[in-house]
Amino acid sequence: MSVTVRVPAKVNVQLSVGAARPDGFHDLANVFLAVGLYDEVTVAPADRLRITCSGPDAAQVPLDASNLAARAASALAARHGIAPDVHIHIDKDIPVAGGMAGGSADGAGALLACDALWGTGTPREDLLALCAELGSDVPFSLVGGAALGTGRGERLTPVEVGGTFHWVFAVADGGLSTPAVYREFDRLTEGTRVPEPVASDALLDALRSGDPKALAATLSNDLQAPALSLRPSLAATLAAGTEAGALAALVSGSGPTTAFLTEDEATARKVAAALTASGTCRTARTAASPAPGATVL
Missing domain, CATH: 3.30.230.10 (Ribosomal Protein S5; domain 2)
Structure with missing residues:
Protein backbone atom coordinates (compact mmCIF):
# COMPACT_ATOMS: atom_id res chain seq x y z
CA MET A 1 0.00 0.00 0.00
CA VAL A 159 -6.32 35.91 -1.99
CA GLU A 160 -8.85 36.03 -4.81
CA VAL A 161 -7.55 35.45 -8.35
CA GLY A 162 -9.78 36.33 -11.30
CA GLY A 163 -8.03 34.48 -14.10
CA THR A 164 -5.08 32.40 -15.25
CA PHE A 165 -1.58 33.88 -15.35
CA HIS A 166 1.13 32.43 -17.60
CA TRP A 167 4.76 32.23 -16.48
CA VAL A 168 8.18 31.19 -17.64
CA PHE A 169 10.76 30.07 -15.07
CA ALA A 170 14.43 30.19 -16.03
CA VAL A 171 16.41 27.66 -14.00
CA ALA A 172 19.96 28.70 -13.14
CA ASP A 173 22.98 26.48 -12.63
CA GLY A 174 23.41 25.79 -8.93
CA GLY A 175 21.29 27.08 -6.07
CA LEU A 176 21.22 30.03 -3.71
CA SER A 177 20.97 29.61 0.06
CA THR A 178 17.88 31.38 1.39
CA PRO A 179 19.63 32.29 4.71
CA ALA A 180 22.55 33.73 2.70
CA VAL A 181 20.19 35.90 0.65
CA TYR A 182 18.53 37.21 3.83
CA ARG A 183 21.98 37.95 5.31
CA GLU A 184 22.81 39.91 2.18
CA PHE A 185 19.49 41.79 2.52
CA ASP A 186 20.50 42.73 6.07
CA ARG A 187 23.93 43.86 4.86
CA LEU A 188 22.51 45.97 2.03
CA THR A 189 19.92 47.64 4.29
CA GLU A 190 22.23 48.15 7.29
CA GLY A 191 21.95 51.69 8.64
CA THR A 192 18.71 52.40 6.75
CA ARG A 193 15.12 52.39 7.95
CA VAL A 194 13.42 49.26 6.59
CA PRO A 195 9.67 49.95 6.28
CA GLU A 196 7.04 47.63 7.72
CA PRO A 197 6.01 45.14 5.04
CA VAL A 198 2.43 45.55 3.79
CA ALA A 199 0.53 43.95 0.93
CA SER A 200 0.10 46.12 -2.15
CA ASP A 201 -3.54 47.00 -2.79
CA ALA A 202 -2.73 47.53 -6.48
CA LEU A 203 -1.24 44.04 -6.72
CA LEU A 204 -4.20 42.42 -4.95
CA ASP A 205 -6.55 44.30 -7.31
CA ALA A 206 -4.53 43.05 -10.31
CA LEU A 207 -4.80 39.45 -9.13
CA ARG A 208 -8.53 39.87 -8.58
CA SER A 209 -8.98 41.30 -12.08
CA GLY A 210 -6.98 38.54 -13.78
CA ASP A 211 -5.22 41.19 -15.89
CA PRO A 212 -1.58 40.19 -16.58
CA LYS A 213 -0.54 43.70 -17.59
CA ALA A 214 -1.88 45.14 -14.33
CA LEU A 215 -0.10 42.40 -12.38
CA ALA A 216 3.13 42.99 -14.29
CA ALA A 217 3.12 46.64 -13.20
CA THR A 218 2.89 45.70 -9.52
CA LEU A 219 5.30 42.73 -9.11
CA SER A 220 8.00 43.27 -6.48
CA ASN A 221 10.62 41.32 -4.56
CA ASP A 222 12.77 42.85 -1.83
CA LEU A 223 15.12 39.85 -2.07
CA GLN A 224 15.91 40.54 -5.74
CA ALA A 225 18.69 43.06 -5.00
CA PRO A 226 20.50 40.75 -2.54
CA ALA A 227 20.09 37.76 -4.91
CA LEU A 228 21.59 39.82 -7.75
CA SER A 229 24.37 40.97 -5.43
CA LEU A 230 25.28 37.35 -4.74
CA ARG A 231 24.67 36.16 -8.31
CA PRO A 232 25.19 39.12 -10.73
CA SER A 233 24.76 36.85 -13.76
CA LEU A 234 21.00 36.74 -13.07
CA ALA A 235 20.72 40.27 -14.50
CA ALA A 236 21.46 38.90 -17.98
CA THR A 237 18.72 36.29 -17.60
CA LEU A 238 16.20 38.93 -16.52
CA ALA A 239 17.15 41.10 -19.52
CA ALA A 240 16.91 38.19 -21.97
CA GLY A 241 13.39 37.30 -20.89
CA THR A 242 12.21 40.91 -21.03
CA GLU A 243 13.71 41.38 -24.50
CA ALA A 244 11.92 38.21 -25.65
CA GLY A 245 8.51 39.67 -24.81
CA ALA A 246 7.79 39.05 -21.13
CA LEU A 247 5.57 41.67 -19.49
CA ALA A 248 7.71 41.63 -16.35
CA ALA A 249 10.66 39.77 -14.89
CA LEU A 250 11.77 39.16 -11.32
CA VAL A 251 13.83 36.82 -9.19
CA SER A 252 11.59 34.10 -7.76
CA GLY A 253 11.74 34.32 -3.96
CA SER A 254 15.37 34.09 -2.85
CA GLY A 255 16.43 32.87 -6.30
CA PRO A 256 18.29 31.93 -8.36
CA THR A 257 15.29 30.90 -10.50
CA THR A 258 13.94 33.91 -12.38
CA ALA A 259 10.25 34.34 -13.22
CA PHE A 260 8.72 35.99 -16.28
CA LEU A 261 5.04 36.94 -16.53
CA THR A 262 3.64 36.80 -20.06
CA GLU A 263 0.41 37.88 -21.70
CA ASP A 264 -0.66 34.39 -22.78
CA GLU A 265 0.48 30.79 -23.18
CA ALA A 266 1.83 31.28 -26.71
CA THR A 267 4.04 34.14 -25.56
CA ALA A 268 5.24 32.04 -22.65
CA ARG A 269 6.42 29.34 -25.05
CA LYS A 270 8.20 31.96 -27.18
CA VAL A 271 9.93 33.52 -24.16
CA ALA A 272 10.97 30.08 -22.87
CA ALA A 273 12.55 29.21 -26.22
CA ALA A 274 14.40 32.53 -26.33
CA LEU A 275 15.69 32.12 -22.79
CA THR A 276 16.92 28.59 -23.49
CA ALA A 277 18.69 29.84 -26.63
CA SER A 278 20.20 32.84 -24.82
CA GLY A 279 22.68 30.78 -22.84
CA THR A 280 21.86 32.77 -19.70
CA CYS A 281 20.10 29.87 -17.93
CA ARG A 282 20.23 26.08 -17.81
CA THR A 283 16.65 25.56 -18.92
CA ALA A 284 13.31 27.39 -19.06
CA ARG A 285 9.91 26.00 -18.06
CA THR A 286 6.40 27.29 -18.67
CA ALA A 287 3.61 27.02 -16.10
CA ALA A 288 0.25 28.56 -15.29
CA SER A 289 -1.16 29.84 -12.01
CA PRO A 290 -2.95 29.55 -9.70
CA ALA A 291 -2.57 25.82 -9.07
CA PRO A 292 -4.12 23.61 -6.37
CA GLY A 293 -2.21 22.84 -3.20
CA ALA A 294 -1.10 19.43 -1.96
CA THR A 295 -3.49 16.82 -3.41
CA VAL A 296 -3.75 13.07 -2.78
CA LEU A 297 -3.70 11.34 -6.17
Whole structure:
Protein backbone atom coordinates (compact mmCIF):
# COMPACT_ATOMS: atom_id res chain seq x y z
CA MET A 1 0.00 0.00 0.00
CA SER A 2 1.25 3.50 -0.83
CA VAL A 3 -0.10 7.05 -1.03
CA THR A 4 1.05 9.66 -3.56
CA VAL A 5 0.54 13.40 -3.11
CA ARG A 6 1.13 15.98 -5.84
CA VAL A 7 2.32 19.36 -4.56
CA PRO A 8 3.02 22.62 -6.47
CA ALA A 9 5.84 25.10 -6.74
CA LYS A 10 5.23 28.74 -5.91
CA VAL A 11 6.15 32.17 -7.16
CA ASN A 12 6.11 35.27 -4.96
CA VAL A 13 4.36 38.05 -6.85
CA GLN A 14 5.09 40.35 -3.91
CA LEU A 15 7.80 39.73 -1.33
CA SER A 16 8.16 42.66 1.04
CA VAL A 17 10.73 42.11 3.77
CA GLY A 18 10.91 43.91 7.10
CA ALA A 19 13.93 44.42 9.31
CA ALA A 20 15.47 41.42 11.08
CA ARG A 21 13.59 40.44 14.25
CA PRO A 22 15.30 39.48 17.53
CA ASP A 23 14.77 35.79 16.61
CA GLY A 24 16.63 36.30 13.32
CA PHE A 25 13.54 36.00 11.12
CA HIS A 26 12.01 38.88 9.15
CA ASP A 27 8.37 39.98 9.08
CA LEU A 28 7.02 39.59 5.56
CA ALA A 29 4.17 40.60 3.32
CA ASN A 30 4.45 37.63 0.99
CA VAL A 31 1.88 37.15 -1.78
CA PHE A 32 2.16 33.55 -2.97
CA LEU A 33 0.84 32.07 -6.20
CA ALA A 34 1.01 28.30 -6.65
CA VAL A 35 2.18 27.39 -10.16
CA GLY A 36 1.75 24.24 -12.21
CA LEU A 37 5.17 22.69 -11.66
CA TYR A 38 4.87 19.75 -9.28
CA ASP A 39 6.74 17.28 -7.15
CA GLU A 40 5.06 13.97 -6.36
CA VAL A 41 5.70 12.50 -2.91
CA THR A 42 4.91 8.79 -2.44
CA VAL A 43 4.96 7.11 0.98
CA ALA A 44 4.80 3.40 1.75
CA PRO A 45 5.29 1.33 4.91
CA ALA A 46 8.92 0.41 5.64
CA ASP A 47 11.06 -1.02 8.43
CA ARG A 48 12.59 2.43 9.05
CA LEU A 49 12.35 6.01 7.80
CA ARG A 50 14.19 6.39 4.52
CA ILE A 51 14.06 8.74 1.53
CA THR A 52 14.77 8.30 -2.17
CA CYS A 53 14.52 10.87 -4.95
CA SER A 54 14.36 10.85 -8.74
CA GLY A 55 14.08 13.51 -11.42
CA PRO A 56 16.11 16.54 -12.52
CA ASP A 57 18.69 17.62 -9.90
CA ALA A 58 17.79 14.67 -7.66
CA ALA A 59 21.47 14.41 -6.71
CA GLN A 60 21.17 17.79 -4.94
CA VAL A 61 18.35 16.63 -2.65
CA PRO A 62 19.48 15.56 0.86
CA LEU A 63 18.38 12.03 1.69
CA ASP A 64 18.92 12.25 5.45
CA ALA A 65 16.99 13.57 8.44
CA SER A 66 17.50 17.18 7.28
CA ASN A 67 15.11 16.67 4.36
CA LEU A 68 11.82 18.46 5.08
CA ALA A 69 9.84 15.40 3.97
CA ALA A 70 11.63 13.29 6.59
CA ARG A 71 11.12 15.96 9.21
CA ALA A 72 7.41 16.14 8.30
CA ALA A 73 6.96 12.38 8.69
CA SER A 74 8.79 12.42 12.04
CA ALA A 75 6.74 15.39 13.31
CA LEU A 76 3.41 13.80 12.39
CA ALA A 77 4.45 10.44 13.87
CA ALA A 78 5.52 12.11 17.12
CA ARG A 79 2.18 13.92 17.34
CA HIS A 80 0.33 10.61 17.15
CA GLY A 81 2.78 8.55 19.21
CA ILE A 82 3.77 6.19 16.40
CA ALA A 83 7.06 5.28 14.71
CA PRO A 84 7.83 7.12 11.43
CA ASP A 85 8.62 3.85 9.64
CA VAL A 86 7.97 4.89 6.07
CA HIS A 87 9.74 4.98 2.72
CA ILE A 88 9.34 8.43 1.16
CA HIS A 89 10.03 8.73 -2.56
CA ILE A 90 10.18 12.20 -4.09
CA ASP A 91 9.67 12.48 -7.85
CA LYS A 92 11.29 15.90 -8.21
CA ASP A 93 10.24 18.34 -10.92
CA ILE A 94 10.44 21.63 -8.97
CA PRO A 95 13.89 23.28 -9.28
CA VAL A 96 16.12 22.49 -6.29
CA ALA A 97 17.27 25.45 -4.14
CA GLY A 98 15.64 27.68 -6.73
CA GLY A 99 13.37 29.99 -4.74
CA MET A 100 10.23 28.05 -5.71
CA ALA A 101 9.67 26.23 -2.38
CA GLY A 102 10.53 22.77 -3.68
CA GLY A 103 11.73 21.55 -0.28
CA SER A 104 8.70 23.08 1.41
CA ALA A 105 6.46 21.37 -1.14
CA ASP A 106 8.01 18.02 -0.28
CA GLY A 107 7.44 18.65 3.44
CA ALA A 108 3.77 19.46 2.89
CA GLY A 109 3.38 16.52 0.52
CA ALA A 110 4.93 14.06 2.97
CA LEU A 111 2.76 15.37 5.80
CA LEU A 112 -0.46 14.87 3.84
CA ALA A 113 0.66 11.53 2.42
CA CYS A 114 1.66 10.09 5.80
CA ASP A 115 -1.59 11.29 7.37
CA ALA A 116 -3.49 9.39 4.67
CA LEU A 117 -1.25 6.30 4.84
CA TRP A 118 -1.44 6.04 8.63
CA GLY A 119 -5.15 6.95 8.81
CA THR A 120 -4.38 9.47 11.54
CA GLY A 121 -7.08 11.93 10.39
CA THR A 122 -5.20 15.00 11.58
CA PRO A 123 -7.43 18.12 11.49
CA ARG A 124 -6.51 20.65 8.81
CA GLU A 125 -5.58 23.35 11.33
CA ASP A 126 -3.22 20.91 13.07
CA LEU A 127 -1.59 20.01 9.76
CA LEU A 128 -1.08 23.72 9.08
CA ALA A 129 0.45 24.21 12.53
CA LEU A 130 2.87 21.34 11.86
CA CYS A 131 3.67 22.93 8.47
CA ALA A 132 4.49 26.23 10.17
CA GLU A 133 6.86 24.47 12.55
CA LEU A 134 8.66 22.90 9.58
CA GLY A 135 9.22 26.15 7.67
CA SER A 136 7.78 29.48 6.62
CA ASP A 137 6.71 28.36 3.11
CA VAL A 138 5.38 24.91 4.04
CA PRO A 139 1.83 26.00 4.99
CA PHE A 140 1.31 27.58 1.57
CA SER A 141 2.52 24.42 -0.17
CA LEU A 142 -0.30 22.58 1.60
CA VAL A 143 -2.94 25.20 0.76
CA GLY A 144 -1.95 26.30 -2.78
CA GLY A 145 -3.98 28.71 -4.89
CA ALA A 146 -3.07 32.24 -3.85
CA ALA A 147 -2.52 33.68 -0.40
CA LEU A 148 -0.96 36.51 1.55
CA GLY A 149 1.60 35.25 4.05
CA THR A 150 2.38 37.45 7.05
CA GLY A 151 4.53 36.98 10.13
CA ARG A 152 7.50 35.11 8.64
CA GLY A 153 5.16 34.01 5.84
CA GLU A 154 3.41 31.18 7.69
CA ARG A 155 0.16 33.03 8.58
CA LEU A 156 -2.01 32.76 5.48
CA THR A 157 -4.98 34.73 4.23
CA PRO A 158 -6.57 33.51 0.95
CA VAL A 159 -6.32 35.91 -1.99
CA GLU A 160 -8.85 36.03 -4.81
CA VAL A 161 -7.55 35.45 -8.35
CA GLY A 162 -9.78 36.33 -11.30
CA GLY A 163 -8.03 34.48 -14.10
CA THR A 164 -5.08 32.40 -15.25
CA PHE A 165 -1.58 33.88 -15.35
CA HIS A 166 1.13 32.43 -17.60
CA TRP A 167 4.76 32.23 -16.48
CA VAL A 168 8.18 31.19 -17.64
CA PHE A 169 10.76 30.07 -15.07
CA ALA A 170 14.43 30.19 -16.03
CA VAL A 171 16.41 27.66 -14.00
CA ALA A 172 19.96 28.70 -13.14
CA ASP A 173 22.98 26.48 -12.63
CA GLY A 174 23.41 25.79 -8.93
CA GLY A 175 21.29 27.08 -6.07
CA LEU A 176 21.22 30.03 -3.71
CA SER A 177 20.97 29.61 0.06
CA THR A 178 17.88 31.38 1.39
CA PRO A 179 19.63 32.29 4.71
CA ALA A 180 22.55 33.73 2.70
CA VAL A 181 20.19 35.90 0.65
CA TYR A 182 18.53 37.21 3.83
CA ARG A 183 21.98 37.95 5.31
CA GLU A 184 22.81 39.91 2.18
CA PHE A 185 19.49 41.79 2.52
CA ASP A 186 20.50 42.73 6.07
CA ARG A 187 23.93 43.86 4.86
CA LEU A 188 22.51 45.97 2.03
CA THR A 189 19.92 47.64 4.29
CA GLU A 190 22.23 48.15 7.29
CA GLY A 191 21.95 51.69 8.64
CA THR A 192 18.71 52.40 6.75
CA ARG A 193 15.12 52.39 7.95
CA VAL A 194 13.42 49.26 6.59
CA PRO A 195 9.67 49.95 6.28
CA GLU A 196 7.04 47.63 7.72
CA PRO A 197 6.01 45.14 5.04
CA VAL A 198 2.43 45.55 3.79
CA ALA A 199 0.53 43.95 0.93
CA SER A 200 0.10 46.12 -2.15
CA ASP A 201 -3.54 47.00 -2.79
CA ALA A 202 -2.73 47.53 -6.48
CA LEU A 203 -1.24 44.04 -6.72
CA LEU A 204 -4.20 42.42 -4.95
CA ASP A 205 -6.55 44.30 -7.31
CA ALA A 206 -4.53 43.05 -10.31
CA LEU A 207 -4.80 39.45 -9.13
CA ARG A 208 -8.53 39.87 -8.58
CA SER A 209 -8.98 41.30 -12.08
CA GLY A 210 -6.98 38.54 -13.78
CA ASP A 211 -5.22 41.19 -15.89
CA PRO A 212 -1.58 40.19 -16.58
CA LYS A 213 -0.54 43.70 -17.59
CA ALA A 214 -1.88 45.14 -14.33
CA LEU A 215 -0.10 42.40 -12.38
CA ALA A 216 3.13 42.99 -14.29
CA ALA A 217 3.12 46.64 -13.20
CA THR A 218 2.89 45.70 -9.52
CA LEU A 219 5.30 42.73 -9.11
CA SER A 220 8.00 43.27 -6.48
CA ASN A 221 10.62 41.32 -4.56
CA ASP A 222 12.77 42.85 -1.83
CA LEU A 223 15.12 39.85 -2.07
CA GLN A 224 15.91 40.54 -5.74
CA ALA A 225 18.69 43.06 -5.00
CA PRO A 226 20.50 40.75 -2.54
CA ALA A 227 20.09 37.76 -4.91
CA LEU A 228 21.59 39.82 -7.75
CA SER A 229 24.37 40.97 -5.43
CA LEU A 230 25.28 37.35 -4.74
CA ARG A 231 24.67 36.16 -8.31
CA PRO A 232 25.19 39.12 -10.73
CA SER A 233 24.76 36.85 -13.76
CA LEU A 234 21.00 36.74 -13.07
CA ALA A 235 20.72 40.27 -14.50
CA ALA A 236 21.46 38.90 -17.98
CA THR A 237 18.72 36.29 -17.60
CA LEU A 238 16.20 38.93 -16.52
CA ALA A 239 17.15 41.10 -19.52
CA ALA A 240 16.91 38.19 -21.97
CA GLY A 241 13.39 37.30 -20.89
CA THR A 242 12.21 40.91 -21.03
CA GLU A 243 13.71 41.38 -24.50
CA ALA A 244 11.92 38.21 -25.65
CA GLY A 245 8.51 39.67 -24.81
CA ALA A 246 7.79 39.05 -21.13
CA LEU A 247 5.57 41.67 -19.49
CA ALA A 248 7.71 41.63 -16.35
CA ALA A 249 10.66 39.77 -14.89
CA LEU A 250 11.77 39.16 -11.32
CA VAL A 251 13.83 36.82 -9.19
CA SER A 252 11.59 34.10 -7.76
CA GLY A 253 11.74 34.32 -3.96
CA SER A 254 15.37 34.09 -2.85
CA GLY A 255 16.43 32.87 -6.30
CA PRO A 256 18.29 31.93 -8.36
CA THR A 257 15.29 30.90 -10.50
CA THR A 258 13.94 33.91 -12.38
CA ALA A 259 10.25 34.34 -13.22
CA PHE A 260 8.72 35.99 -16.28
CA LEU A 261 5.04 36.94 -16.53
CA THR A 262 3.64 36.80 -20.06
CA GLU A 263 0.41 37.88 -21.70
CA ASP A 264 -0.66 34.39 -22.78
CA GLU A 265 0.48 30.79 -23.18
CA ALA A 266 1.83 31.28 -26.71
CA THR A 267 4.04 34.14 -25.56
CA ALA A 268 5.24 32.04 -22.65
CA ARG A 269 6.42 29.34 -25.05
CA LYS A 270 8.20 31.96 -27.18
CA VAL A 271 9.93 33.52 -24.16
CA ALA A 272 10.97 30.08 -22.87
CA ALA A 273 12.55 29.21 -26.22
CA ALA A 274 14.40 32.53 -26.33
CA LEU A 275 15.69 32.12 -22.79
CA THR A 276 16.92 28.59 -23.49
CA ALA A 277 18.69 29.84 -26.63
CA SER A 278 20.20 32.84 -24.82
CA GLY A 279 22.68 30.78 -22.84
CA THR A 280 21.86 32.77 -19.70
CA CYS A 281 20.10 29.87 -17.93
CA ARG A 282 20.23 26.08 -17.81
CA THR A 283 16.65 25.56 -18.92
CA ALA A 284 13.31 27.39 -19.06
CA ARG A 285 9.91 26.00 -18.06
CA THR A 286 6.40 27.29 -18.67
CA ALA A 287 3.61 27.02 -16.10
CA ALA A 288 0.25 28.56 -15.29
CA SER A 289 -1.16 29.84 -12.01
CA PRO A 290 -2.95 29.55 -9.70
CA ALA A 291 -2.57 25.82 -9.07
CA PRO A 292 -4.12 23.61 -6.37
CA GLY A 293 -2.21 22.84 -3.20
CA ALA A 294 -1.10 19.43 -1.96
CA THR A 295 -3.49 16.82 -3.41
CA VAL A 296 -3.75 13.07 -2.78
CA LEU A 297 -3.70 11.34 -6.17
